[in-house]
Amino acid sequence: xxxxxxxxxxxxxxxxxxxxxxxxxxxxxxxxxxxxxxxxxxxxxxxxxxxxxxxxxxxxxxxxxxxxxxxxxxxxxxxxxxxxxxxxxxxxxxxxxxxxxxxxxxxxxxxxxxxxxxxxxxxxxxxxxxxxxxxxxxxxxxxxxxxxxxxxxxxxxxxxxxxxxxxxxxxxxxxxxxxxxxxxxxxxxxxxxxxxxxxxxxxxxxxxxxxxxxxxxxxxxxxxxxxxxxxxxxxxxxxxxxxxxxxxxxxxxxxxxxxxxxxxxxxxxxxxxxxxxxxxxxxxxxxxxxxxxxxxxxxxxxxxxxxxxxxxxxxxxxxxxxxxxxxxxxxxxxxxxxxxxxxxxxxxxxxxxxxxxxxxxxxxxxxxxxxxxxxxxxxxxxxxxxxxxxx
Numbered sequence: 001x002x003x004x005x006x007x008x009x010x011x012x013x014x015x016x017x018x019x020x021x022x023x024x025x026x027x028x029x030x031x032x033x034x035x036x037x038x039x040x041x042x043x044x045x046x047x048x049x050x051x052x053x054x055x056x057x058x059x060x061x062x063x064x065x066x067x068x069x070x071x072x073x074x075x076x077x078x079x080x081x082x083x084x085x086x087x088x089x090x091x092x093x094x095x096x097x098x099x100x101x102x103x104x105x106x107x108x109x110x111x112x113x114x115x116x117x118x119x120x121x122x123x124x125x126x127x128x129x130x131x132x133x134x135x136x137x138x139x140x141x142x143x144x145x146x147x148x149x150x151x152x153x154x155x156x157x158x159x160x161x162x163x164x165x166x167x168x169x170x171x172x173x174x175x176x177x178x179x180x181x182x183x184x185x186x187x188x189x190x191x192x193x194x195x196x197x198x199x200x201x202x203x204x205x206x207x208x209x210x211x212x213x214x215x216x217x218x219x220x221x222x223x224x225x226x227x228x229x230x231x232x233x234x235x236x237x238x239x240x241x242x243x244x245x246x247x248x249x250x251x252x253x254x255x256x257x258x259x260x261x262x263x264x265x266x267x268x269x270x271x272x273x274x275x276x277x278x279x280x281x282x283x284x285x286x287x288x289x290x291x292x293x294x295x296x297x298x299x300x301x302x303x304x305x306x307x308x309x310x311x312x313x314x315x316x317x318x319x320x321x322x323x324x325x326x327x328x329x330x331x332x333x334x335x336x337x338x339x340x341x342x343x344x345x346x347x348x349x350x351x352x353x354x355x356x357x358x359x360x361x362x363x364x365x366x367x368x369x370x371x372x373x374x375x376x377x378x379x380x381x382x383x384x385x386x387x388x389x390x391x
Contacts, residue, residue, distance in 0.1 A: 001115065004052055005042030020047045027054035032227040035122045039111045040065045040091075040101070056224055057118060057176070058101040059111045060091040067094060067101075092179075099180040099213060117174055121188040121195060123228055130195035130230050132375075138192050138368050146360040150301055154276060157203035160185060160235055163275065164198060167191060167233075167364050173198065177217055183207075183242075184214035186221040191233070192368040194375065197225035200235035201286065203276075210282050211242035212255045219258035219389075222266055231269035231371055234293070236286045237276045239308060257390040259285040264292050265387055269374035271367055274298040274345065274354065279307050289353050294377065295370045296354040297363070298345035304353065305343040309335045312342075 030036055031054065038052035040060040044067040052058050052067075060067065068089040075083040087093060094100040103118075105111035123130050149162045164187065165171040173189035183206040187198050199218055201208035210218075225232050241247070241256055263270070263285075272286065272293040283304060287293045298304070305312070313334045314321070324330040341347075348354045358366050 001037045003039045004044045006048035023051050034125045059103040060101045061105050062091045096179040102176050132195050133193040140365045142361045160200045160202050181213035181217045194371045196233050197230045198233045201238045203237050208238050209242040212250045215255040215259050219262040222262035226266040226268050234272040234287045236274045236278050238282045239277050240280045240282045254390050261389045263287045267379035269377050271370050272296045274302040276301050278304045297358045298354045302345040303343035304348045309338045
């Protein structure tokens with residue numbers, strides 16, 4: 001763990017930057033070997049900011065802390081731009097805009113409290129198992145409350161935090177990067193005492209689509225869980241990747257590929273639960289069976305397809321609908337037919353794409369049992385230095 005409070009390099013030191021380089025080098029050597037946590041408790045400027053940036057989790061205090069490469073004066077002198085520190089250097093800016101930090105604390109005391117809770121979910125090094133608290137018997141029960149939170153219509157958004165709260169022990173989970181890329185939730189939790197990392201689409205924000213930022217957020221968390229032997233639970237309700245010119249120009253193909261790479265490279269237990277929508281390439285990017293999921297469950301409300309029924313009908317039956325006397329009625333009829341014939345989770349099960357169709361009320365029990373079976377999972381991969389993630 002590192003506590004950072006530094007104004008950066010002294011100008012008088014000239015070329016003598018060996019200290020920084022040696023710290024950065026050791027950060028990288030420790031990466032994936034032991035968890036690294038940084039607390040930003042004061043100024044963290046220039047080169048000083050790169051050591052925490054190389055660590056696994058950054059906690060920044062809202063009061064008194066700043067982090068930046070170039071301060072407002074340097075930016076103005078070099079570019080002429082007015083750049084108030086509130087726009088880029090504070091905890092709130094880093095948590096919600098740049099995504100550079102993972103947790104915001106009100107003060108130093110709360111920063112240490114967050115650190116303690118974070119450490120309670122982590123092993124001491126990559127050779128250890130996570131700190132599971134496995135009971136002698138798994139608690140098996142039907143949670144009818146999970147059935148009640150499912151909206152009656154596929155178009156109505158499901159607040160996935162309600163699913164997570166009912167899935168994990170005592171409704172307690174530690175959300176990482178809560179204020180950044182809110183369309184994807186990543187968090188640490190326990191299910192029947194077993195330590196897990198959860199990755200979940202949040203339909204309440206941007207309809208749960210994957211975009212540039214959420215892809216980066218998810219990929220980083222997947223790779224952390226894999227490095228420290230933490231099983232991954234995926235909760236899927238995704239209509240696709242975020243459409244738009246800004247996303248395409250921002251490199252959504254490259255960023256989305258990071259999710260694919262991270263899931264395929266991960267050797268820890270991977271369990272996927274398809275809650276409702278699972279469309280197109282984004283369905284694969286949320287850890288489908290073909291991307292290495294060990295077990296895939298689906299709720300009866302799930303729809304698995306290349307695209308949603310409404311969009312598919314508009315493409316497939318465009319001319320017929322234009323010629324129909326009552327195009328809306330005909331479209332509704334075709335949509336229901338398409339859902340029955342092409343998106344049913346039971347059809348996906350017949351083709352081996354999912355393991356089983358389960359009621360929402362069974363989710364915690366079935367995931368717990370699957371976790372217990374998979375805790376002894378071991379995978380051997382071909383020898384190589386490392387894969388080349390699409391950075």
